[in-house]
Amino acid sequence: MMMTRHFIDVGQGTETRRMHFRKAGSGPALLMLHQSPRSSKEFETLMRQWGEHFTCIAMDIPGFGQSEAVPDGDIGAFADATIGFLDALGIEKCAAYGFHSGGMILVTALKRHPERFSTLAIGGYAVWTEEEKDLFGEQYLPPFHPQPYGEHLQWLWNRILEQSWFFPWFAADKDHRLSVAHDDPEVVDVIAREMLEAGDSYRAGYGAVLNAPRDLPASDAEVPPCLISAYDGDPLQTHFDRLGTLPKGWATQKVKTPAEHQSVSLEHLLKSETPTIEAITEADEEGVCPIEAAGFDGLIHWKGNRQSGLLRLHAPGFDLNSVDHGQSLAIDLPGHGLSDDWQGEAPTDWADWLSVLNAVADALGTSDITYAVPPAGDVDQLYPDLSPDRFGCHLNKAWQIVRARHMFRPWYEANVAHAIDFDAADIAPDKLAKDHLALLNARAAKAYHTALLGRQI
Numbered sequence: 001m002m003m004t005r006h007f008i009d010v011g012q013g014t015e016t017r018r019m020h021f022r023k024a025g026s027g028p029a030l031l032m033l034h035q036s037p038r039s040s041k042e043f044e045t046l047m048r049q050w051g052e053h054f055t056c057i058a059m060d061i062p063g064f065g066q067s068e069a070v071p072d073g074d075i076g077a078f079a080d081a082t083i084g085f086l087d088a089l090g091i092e093k094c095a096a097y098g099f100h101s102g103g104m105i106l107v108t109a110l111k112r113h114p115e116r117f118s119t120l121a122i123g124g125y126a127v128w129t130e131e132e133k134d135l136f137g138e139q140y141l142p143p144f145h146p147q148p149y150g151e152h153l154q155w156l157w158n159r160i161l162e163q164s165w166f167f168p169w170f171a172a173d174k175d176h177r178l179s180v181a182h183d184d185p186e187v188v189d190v191i192a193r194e195m196l197e198a199g200d201s202y203r204a205g206y207g208a209v210l211n212a213p214r215d216l217p218a219s220d221a222e223v224p225p226c227l228i229s230a231y232d233g234d235p236l237q238t239h240f241d242r243l244g245t246l247p248k249g250w251a252t253q254k255v256k257t258p259a260e261h262q263s264v265s266l267e268h269l270l271k272s273e274t275p276t277i278e279a280i281t282e283a284d285e286e287g288v289c290p291i292e293a294a295g296f297d298g299l300i301h302w303k304g305n306r307q308s309g310l311l312r313l314h315a316p317g318f319d320l321n322s323v324d325h326g327q328s329l330a331i332d333l334p335g336h337g338l339s340d341d342w343q344g345e346a347p348t349d350w351a352d353w354l355s356v357l358n359a360v361a362d363a364l365g366t367s368d369i370t371y372a373v374p375p376a377g378d379v380d381q382l383y384p385d386l387s388p389d390r391f392g393c394h395l396n397k398a399w400q401i402v403r404a405r406h407m408f409r410p411w412y413e414a415n416v417a418h419a420i421d422f423d424a425a426d427i428a429p430d431k432l433a434k435d436h437l438a439l440l441n442a443r444a445a446k447a448y449h450t451a452l453l454g455r456q457i
Contacts (some may be wrong), residue, residue: 001025001048005288005299005338007066008281009089012080018283019085020066025051028118028274028302029094031086032058033102035123037195040067040282042099050266053124054095055277059085061102063114065194066338073204077455086116089280094457095274097265099123100236101209103228110224111217119267119272120226125237127214127243139170141203144195146429147427150399150436159394160191167235189347189388192395196437207234212376225249227268231261291364294355295347298340303338304329313357315372316449317383322372329366335444346447349453353448360436374449377410383446387440395440403427 010017022040024047024266028405033041040058047056062081063069070077070095073190082105085093098106103122110117126138146152161183163169166176215296217223229252230237234333240252255261303320310328314320320330332339335346343418347353361369377381384401386394405411406422439445 001042001051002290003047003299004281004290005301007283007286007288008085008088008282010081010084012084015071017062017068017070017084019059019068019083019088020055020287022047023280024048025054025057026406027054027057028288029272029277029293030054031082031094031096031106031178032108033061033096033213034058034064035083035102035201035202036061036098036209037064037198039194039197041065041190041194042444046262048168049262050269052272053055053270057091061105061205063205064198064247066197069201069204073211075105075108075208075210075215075289076112078105078205078208079112082106082109082298083113083116087186088281089277091277092116093118093275094277095119095121095269095272097121097269100126101205102398104209104212106214107217108212108225110217110226111215111221114217117224118274119224121226121268123233123261123265124230125216125228125239125243126209126212126236127239128210129242133210134294135171136168138418140168140209141212141301144200144202146433146436148427148429149403149434152239152398153392153395153399155194157188157395158191160232161188170351171290174317178233178235184194184368184393185388185390187395188392193437193440194390196440198305198435213240214244216243217250219245219247221247223247223249225268227251227265228254229253229255229261229264231255233262247305273277288359291356291363294352295344296334296340296342296352296356298343300334300340300341300363301332301338301358302329302360302364303331306366309360309365311357311364311369311379313367313369313371316374316452317439317442317445318372318435319441321434322438329364331360331364332445333448335448338441341443342447346444348447348450350451353451354455370389371452374452375410376404377412379446379449379453381412382410382449383442388451398439399436402432402439440443 005022008021010019032043039060041056060067061332066241096106165181188276288299288301291300303328308328311328312323312325312328314323323330335341406426408414409420
């Protein structure tokens with residue numbers, strides 16, 4: 001099932017916020033809200049399954065993924081942003097599913113605007129005790145800012161790794177152990193990258209639900225039906241006893257596994273009638289277009305002016321944010337940034353890359369392409385393996401690369417003979433953080449560089 005990605009400008013009052021969402025399937029609209037500190041990427045597999053029944057629309061909650069943050073961290077602000085998102089899409093009524101913090105935001109949105117929802121299914125609902133709030137304190141959501149030498153990356157890796165070991169994650173003792181512990185580096189890496197995308201704004205969304213009071217509708221409220229379920233090992237399963245009397249049509253259900261939670265949620269969602277949605281509006285200056293050519297069949301992220309006729313490409317190992325495209329267009333190359341990767345191994349033949357780039361140019365209506373000069377040096381040394389390992393060493397390796405390449409050319413020749421002039425502002429931690437994430441996401445950098453060399457021959 002095809003997954004598409006979109007950007008939309010959401011206006012609320014005098015402010016406009018650009019938000020990103022994923023879409024899959026057909027039929028009635030199903031809004032999906034992820035947990036913190038994730039993004040809509042969390043739901044990709046589930047969307048392909050549930051897309052048989054619904055038009056699944058999973059938005060990046062403001063401040064996470066590619067959605068701009070809200071200035072207020074109150075859970076009501078996130079609920080209002082959700083309704084604003086539906087308004088921008090032109091969706092008057094939909095079904096909705098949310099997990100953990102995403103579910104809590106949906107409950108608040110439903111309580112404020114019950115007419116906008118046909119039914120709701122959520123994974124867990126938190127009702128914190130005063131003792132738990134005191135335990136969380138400032139420890140649960142410490143500031144997350146890039147540090148000059150990448151010190152923040154070691155903390156990040158262990159924080160994400162151990163959140164499946166203990167709850168809360170920092171309470172490393174036998175009383176707070178979880179039964180769902182793992183050390184899968186691929187899983188940890190995905191979540192760590194999403195945390196890198198969110199940056200310090202993760203505290204707003206996460207904090208909104210940690211500080212939220214019990215915000216369930218009154219027991220006599222006229223609201224759409226809702227199922228709250230949680231699987232064994234989910235720390236919010238124990239909160240069912242704290243929910244109190246629920247409205248008519250609301251129920252809780254304890255299940256054994258995540259798969260069973262998803263199954264009972266879908267069964268519940270299918271019981272209510274939900275309108276089918278019309279065409280969806282998108283932002284004018286940013287989007288994601290489907291491309292199929294030369295072994296590539298995926299989505300390409302673009303940004304800029306589609307009327308310019310000029311497409312500017314970034315260098316291998318970077319993304320479109322490194323290009324000063326002005327009034328022209330820029331894209332994330334295949335296997336870079338927010339664009340999809342090649343289906344198999346990225347090709348090193350320039351003809352394959354050119355075929356895709358020409359298809360992109362046709363899709364975006366551009367007639368001219370400019371290429372960034374690739375960095376000097378040996379391709380094998382310029383792009384070492386950055387596959388995630390059990391200890392998160394790849395995060396530090398990538399940080400050291402993006403720092404060193406401002407000081408030496410090539411970056412791996414750190415000596416006087418290869419020193420280059422640089423502006424100290426270029427190695428500011430916030431600037432390095434953007435380059436760092438771009439390098440981590442540049443899965444096809446080595447192949448593209450090799451192909452460029454073939455083009456120049």
